[in-house]
Amino acid sequence: MNHRYFSAALPVFFAVTLCLSMSFALAGTISGYVTSSGGGLGSVTFGSVATPSPSNDDVAGASPNKIVVTEKRFDTFDGIWMVFDVFDDGIGTTEYQLTETVVNDTGSDWIGYQVMLGMGTDAAWVQSSLGTGLDFDLPDDNSPRDFAVLPSTVYDEVTIDAGGGVILAGESHVFTYAIDVPGGINSFSIRTSAREKPVAVDRGSWGKIKGLFR
Numbered sequence: 001m002n003h004r005y006f007s008a009a010l011p012v013f014f015a016v017t018l019c020l021s022m023s024f025a026l027a028g029t030i031s032g033y034v035t036s037s038g039g040g041l042g043s044v045t046f047g048s049v050a051t052p053s054p055s056n057d058d059v060a061g062a063s064p065n066k067i068v069v070t071e072k073r074f075d076t077f078d079g080i081w082m083v084f085d086v087f088d089d090g091i092g093t094t095e096y097q098l099t100e101t102v103v104n105d106t107g108s109d110w111i112g113y114q115v116m117l118g119m120g121t122d123a124a125w126v127q128s129s130l131g132t133g134l135d136f137d138l139p140d141d142n143s144p145r146d147f148a149v150l151p152s153t154v155y156d157e158v159t160i161d162a163g164g165g166v167i168l169a170g171e172s173h174v175f176t177y178a179i180d181v182p183g184g185i186n187s188f189s190i191r192t193s194a195r196e197k198p199v200a201v202d203r204g205s206w207g208k209i210k211g212l213f214r
Contacts, residue, residue: 028181031087039078055092069100081121112163112195133182143178
């Protein structure tokens, strides 16, 4: 009797185990670049997305999976959003190394640059919460993060604030950072914005600029 009981229960046990395994193994790979928008948008020239090594979360050093933005030009200090589609491959979180060439065409100097992860764009933008798995390689934090002449970075899972230098009007610089893409999402957005160099004789303008930047 006991033998028949355990034999009958085994298929149920394995079915439950399989479902649980699948639920914890959901993973994301970027299937394509969708669009760019935002008040700061001058132009975005998208290069490529390549995923030769899916399910490579916590890779040490630069990931072989690449996102390349050939040029992102800011005409104002408002944000620029880039939207990516995600495919659930079911085998583990995938880490990407993103490289973008950013152009300051605002007519003013920058003292900072911000990157945020979330969903949607413009008025429909929602920043991601901590702990969703969509993050800037945290808590592992073992991949390159380089903001050129803005070497001082303060960051958490979903926000990077780079500063400590100046990007002059008309200059372009190459920035790079890692992104972990989990399963369970169909798309995600990257919001980027610049901080203007404050003018000492007009302190009143700094509050407005800081509010736009966070």
